[in-house]
Amino acid sequence: MNRRYFLGATTALSAQRVMGAGDRVRAGIIGAGGRGRFLTGEFKEIGAEMAAVCDVYESNLAAGLKVASTGALPFDHYKKLLEDKSLDAVVVATPDHWHAAMTIDAVEAGKDVYVEKPMAHKIDEGFRIIEAVRRTKRVVQVGTQRRSFDLFLDAKKIMESGVTGEVQLVNSWWYNHVNRPLPPKMEGKLDWKQWLGSAPAREMDPMRFRNWYWYWDYSGGLLVGQAAHVMDAILWFMKSSHPIAVTCTANKTQAPEWEIPETCVLTAEFPENYIAVFTLGYKAMRYAPVNDQMKQFHGSKARFDVGRESYALYPEATGPEVMKPSKEERRPGAFNSAARQHIRNFLDCVKSRNEPNAPVEAGQATNIVLCMALDSLRQGRRLRWNSAARRVET
Numbered sequence: 001m002n003r004r005y006f007l008g009a010t011t012a013l014s015a016q017r018v019m020g021a022g023d024r025v026r027a028g029i030i031g032a033g034g035r036g037r038f039l040t041g042e043f044k045e046i047g048a049e050m051a052a053v054c055d056v057y058e059s060n061l062a063a064g065l066k067v068a069s070t071g072a073l074p075f076d077h078y079k080k081l082l083e084d085k086s087l088d089a090v091v092v093a094t095p096d097h098w099h100a101a102m103t104i105d106a107v108e109a110g111k112d113v114y115v116e117k118p119m120a121h122k123i124d125e126g127f128r129i130i131e132a133v134r135r136t137k138r139v140v141q142v143g144t145q146r147r148s149f150d151l152f153l154d155a156k157k158i159m160e161s162g163v164t165g166e167v168q169l170v171n172s173w174w175y176n177h178v179n180r181p182l183p184p185k186m187e188g189k190l191d192w193k194q195w196l197g198s199a200p201a202r203e204m205d206p207m208r209f210r211n212w213y214w215y216w217d218y219s220g221g222l223l224v225g226q227a228a229h230v231m232d233a234i235l236w237f238m239k240s241s242h243p244i245a246v247t248c249t250a251n252k253t254q255a256p257e258w259e260i261p262e263t264c265v266l267t268a269e270f271p272e273n274y275i276a277v278f279t280l281g282y283k284a285m286r287y288a289p290v291n292d293q294m295k296q297f298h299g300s301k302a303r304f305d306v307g308r309e310s311y312a313l314y315p316e317a318t319g320p321e322v323m324k325p326s327k328e329e330r331r332p333g334a335f336n337s338a339a340r341q342h343i344r345n346f347l348d349c350v351k352s353r354n355e356p357n358a359p360v361e362a363g364q365a366t367n368i369v370l371c372m373a374l375d376s377l378r379q380g381r382r383l384r385w386n387s388a389a390r391r392v393e394t
Contacts, residue, residue, distance in 0.1 A: 030091065032065075036094075058190070090111050100129055103115045103132075118366070121219070139354075165300035222260075231278060237297065242385055294307050311327075342358070
């Protein structure tokens with residue numbers, strides 16, 4: 001072990017208090033927008049003390065403090081929050097382009113981290129996260145909550161039984177309807193320069209700030225937002241760590257203010273000899289959550305359909321009759337518990353120091369596919385992944 005590694009690991013360990021199973025985890029939220037406030041409430045519900053709130057937008061900071069635990073401290077810069085040695089963990093719920101820097105700085109400060117998906121905004125960022133997490137021996141959970149959802153855990157067991165036979169094709173989709181951009185209305189002060197971070201400098205733009213999800217500099221739109229969940233589940237079920245190649249095509253965006261389309265098709269090829277196709281259709285009609293998404297594993301013996309709140313196994317049937325599942329589970333509304341189960345897994349691992357259900361290596365496997373999809377869409381060509389060199393090639 002070299003001196004730099006040793007000092008980094010011991011510094012992080014010394015900043016982390018030793019916790020017992022009955023101890024209450026003290027955590028802070030970085031990014032108190034809508035998702036951040038939702039997670040704050042869920043962490044509190046499970047028993048964490050949400051003792052600190054950080055946001056660069058005055059309105060979000062005030063709203064976050066109302067949801068956090070009584071006496072929570074406000075911060076306008078995340079590095080100031082990380083200096084609080086009483087915090088065991090932080091939740092990162094900022095725009096995507098900040099995920100990597102905040103996660104790395106947090107583990108270097110001795111904090112465990114729950115980071116929203118996608119784990120990073122660029123491929124190299126993901127590898128830097130892995131290096132920092134493994135060197136500091138911190139617990140980091142990526143917010144892909146299907147990995148802790150009991151329905152998906154049951155479905156994974158069915159998949160692992162081999163009942164489908166060989167799978168060479170996975171079709172998946174997420175259909176729904178997205179409205180026009182949020183109005184560029186600001187309420188309170190914003191530290192625009194800090195919010196931009198590593199993104200290209202530009203004049204303050206309320207439209208970009210309010211609709212950051214739809215701009216290349218900060219995110220990947222619903223293509224990344226939804227594929228982060230669907231592709232992660234596919235890679236998890238198929239035991240894949242990286243693609244061979246990725247291609248992505250799309251329609252023009254229907255909102256002239258946005259850069260990223262709402263209708264896209266992503267095709268990923270894998271070394272395990274299968275192709276995964278994900279279709280995003282967010283100019284379709286509206287669907288109930290139980291019906292809006294699907295992953296179909298087409299095996300040589302059976303087809304396995306896994307939705308958000310359902311699964312069904314269809315054995316081979318060559319007759320004209322309507323196919324009937326041999327195994328089926330459908331639980332409308334059950335997905336509401338998925339985030340809570342994922343958070344509970346994270347908090348348990350903070351105390352036990354066990355590996356969480358969505359580790360950083362899994363987050364990076366999906367991140368590679370997502371980043372390649374965005375690059376393929378913008379370049380208009382199929383891209384290959386060189387796993388040995390850890391780089392994208394044309």
